[in-house]
Amino acid sequence: MNLKQLSHLLGLSQTTISRALNGYPEVNEETRQRVLQAAKETGYRPNRAAQRLATGRSGSIGLVMPIAAGQYSDVHFGEFQVGLAEEALRHDFHFVITPANPRDEEQAIRWMVASGNVDGYYLAYLRENDPRIAMALSLDVPFIVHGRSIGIDADYPYLDVDNLGAFRDAARLLLDLGHTRLALLNGPEDLDFAIRRRQGVETALAERGLTLDSKNIRHMLMTDEQGHRAMVELLEGDNPPTAVLCASTVLALGAVRAIMRAGLTLGRDISLIAHDDELPMLKPENFTIPLTTTRSSLRAAGIRVAQRLIAEIKKSEPSPPRRELWQADLVVRASTGPAPRK
Template sequence: MNLKELSQHLGLSQTTVSRALNGYPEVGEATRKRVTEEAHRQGYRPNANARRLATGRSHVIGYVFPSDRSIMIDPIFSDFIAGAADIQSMRGFETLLHAGGEENEMAVYRRYAEGGLVDGVVVQAPHMDDPRLALLDSLDLPYVVHGRVGTRQDGYAWLDIDNRGAFHKATKLLTDLGHTRIGLLNGLEYLTYAQHRREGYEKALHERGLAVDPSIMFSGQLTEENGYRQAKRLLQSQPRPTALVMSSMLMVSGALRAVHELGLAVGTDVSLIGHDDGLPFLNAEGLVPSLTTTSSSIRAAGSRVAELLLSLIENTNADLPQEMWSVDLIVRGSTGPVPG
């Protein structure tokens, strides 16, 4: 299907359809949505070179990652990109992934901006003190941060989940059940999300008058192997934790292996809570017993971040979007009272 046929199918002029697909601000949002959704259904793809000449845009969104094998095979990363790509494709934008190589991330951003290779970028895994934002501001390259940079909230576009609140609720549930030794298996704590999760965990302990014990806490890559090794280490210590709070379902998978090897019963001998990003092949409800989780869809986050970035690209004078998503605590069978 070409532009003329798509226009006739929609009952709109070719100019209106072209402007809707290319993000012109004078096209109403309802019309833009109708055109882009129908173009997606019909498999219409505008000519990239003609579109770039007409708009001065590349219609490409960039993602830059280090050459870290654990990131490239991380299902959380994959699900986020899938959600973002769905929206970008519907709006006629391609997805450009840069993974490692000799260039560092800052050099890639400079090359993207100087060459006009992308119209905007998504910043992933923000640090507590992150130099990428100052660089992107200086390059005048639109961006949205998935997460936040430390305690800084103003001056940039972001979407984050309430990591502090999520792990406060999870830990409080356990203290309400009588647990006093609660282990934490967390991500790398130079990353903002992991630091916020630790703060929420510690807040719940302090509220109950419990000391924070670094010996039953772990910070590292969110892998199944780390979940297994660290859960086994903690559950073999004396006195052992009676509950574990974990930052990913991959860690939960490893922890379950350790629990079973040690002959312990989940929900009775040890309570488990994990963070669930809604990954289709790690179903918290389908485990036996079903897993208590803090829950927020990473795929939905990817879709929303893409929407926010495309809005910034289409209207560079718009207010910078900033969204905080609440996180649900879903109580299931993996949590129970402290063992007698």
């Protein structure tokens, strides 16, 4: 089925069909849905080169995937991408993925934009005073940031979770249960979300006249192995913590294994709260002792980022909000309990 045949089938001009498929606002919704349904039933797909000539758009979202020797694959990145892909598919958008060494991300983005192969892109893994934001603002291509960057005024399009608020509330819960020796198993220390989560714990402790002992803080790649190793170190140290906060259920998986091997009972001898990105293969309620969590869906974030980026590319009305800050849910389960008596 080609465009001419589809035009004859529907009794519509080729221009109208092209505009309907590409989301032009002057095509009414009834006609648009009729065209979309016919395209689906007949298997029609627009020629990408012709579509680009007609609309000036490539129909692609760009992303730079940081990769380096010895770097682990990240299940969190994958879950976010699934959400992004789900929404892109609904709008017939493709991905242009550019692998780059983390040190070369800015140049990779410039090359990607200069190629003309993307209509917009998103930034992830934001760092403090991240230079990519100023660069993105200087380029004449829509973009959105998944996260934020401490030290930079928030006058850029972003979607983020209130990481500080989530971990402040989680730490308050532990403090209300009588815990004063808290530990934090966190993501890489240069990443914005990890900085804010640490600030959240420190804020809650400061409210009670307490501080977060630097010996009880671990920054790491968020893997099961890293979580296990860090938890073993904490439990073997002097005056070990009675409660621990984990930046991911993946870290918590390793931490719980270390706790069990030490002969401790979660929720009685030591409490644990993890951040739950709603990873489908690692549900906190399915742990032997269900985990208390702060919860925010990475897949939902991916869907929303794609919605906003595609709306900006298509100049949809109304315009999406420039800044979104999602609140995480605190879900209390059996892994938290009163501080053990001395």
